[in-house]
């Protein structure tokens with residue numbers, strides 16, 4: 001959908017922002033541009049909609065050279081979202097969203113109807129449409145920014161650190177929303193961020209830049225994490241890159257065993273069969289809350305839970321939150337190792353990779369229930385085929 005062919009950008013003051021960039025951004029995918037400050041991410045993004053023109057080289061969108069298109073028209077045909085939302089302060093939310101449709105001559109009624117529809121799409125209540133941007137929270141303003149970019153249903157969406165100014169909790173919510181929207185809308189998205197976790201979470205491809213506008217590596221998140229091209233990329237990915245890779249792989253293939261019986265720790269269930277807490281056989285010890293996981297949760301969540309759980313076991317539940325079995329720390333560890341082998345050897349993401357990172361936080365865990373029944377529990381080591389070996 002978007003092709004950069006030996007694109008160079010040198011500003012009049014002599015700064016080279018982008019150095020001979022050749023890169024393809026596939027249709028319907030999210031390409032994330034990452035790298036330290038000043039490495040040319042924003043300039044790369046802004047050359048796609050001609051807010052900046054390249055010094056040399058060619059950029060094609062949908063096969064057409066951008067320099068052969070009218071800049072204003074091109075800009076209206078490409079959605080653009082920036083940090084701090086960039087909304088017009090004196091226009092209502094609805095009118096902000098309707099900006100591009102109005103410029104395209106849709107007429108006020110149709111443009112507003114589309115804006116109202118988009119409010120719902122991005123998860124805002126209808127009454128937010130009548131408010132002014134300053135009457136919304138930062139996260140809500142970013143949602144309006146996304147709605148405004150989507151208003152004329154452009155095939156391409158450029159997002160320049162769109163979630164950089166909100167707190168981590170809201171940021172995660174906005175990322176979830178974007179992934180949900182993307183599953184429905186299938187846009188070609190180019191997303192700039194400083195945050196490697198955000199890149200891994202959102203990207204189908206991640207392009208890592210270094211100062212001077214050099215592209216160092218462009219790969220799927222799994223390939224990047226497993227096989228960084230050089231020390232610069234490895235450093236950028238951080239010391240926990242091994243764990244980050246586990247966020248891309250689901251728990252689905254890790255064997256399960258029935259909830260064990262007759263041991264130090266008992267898994268307490270509620271009346272619906274949902275795990276509630278680990279209870280020690282010593283009745284005076286306090287219950288330890290359990291965080292059950294679904295098949296769509298990540299190996300990283302499983303590893304975390306297996307370390308935190310006093311029994312070393314992870315309680316597994318179905319979509320309704322009902323216990324399906326338990327998995328051992330050893331089995332989770334073994335699968336974590338396999339995920340790394342696949343990443344090192346394979347060219348694409350491990351099995352289930354895309355859905356996994358997205359589903360990990362998208363699926364809220366079932367609330368703890370009341371009305372307990374008890375399932376007797378002993379630490380269990382599950383065998384490779386999911387058979388349970390109980391300690392003597």
Ligand SMILES: Nc1ncnc2c1ncn2[C@@H]1O[C@H](COP(=O)(O)OP(=O)(O)OP(=O)(O)O)[C@@H](O)[C@H]1O
Nearest residue numbers: 011013015016017036037038039040041042043044
């Ligand atoms: N209009 C301009 N004139 C001169 N130099 C510019 C201009 N715009 C950007 N630059 C320079 O080009 C380089 C790349 O800037 P750019 O904004 O693309 O980087 P970035 O990776 O997006 O940075 P950040 O993450 O800090 O936003 C920087 O050295 C910057 O100072």
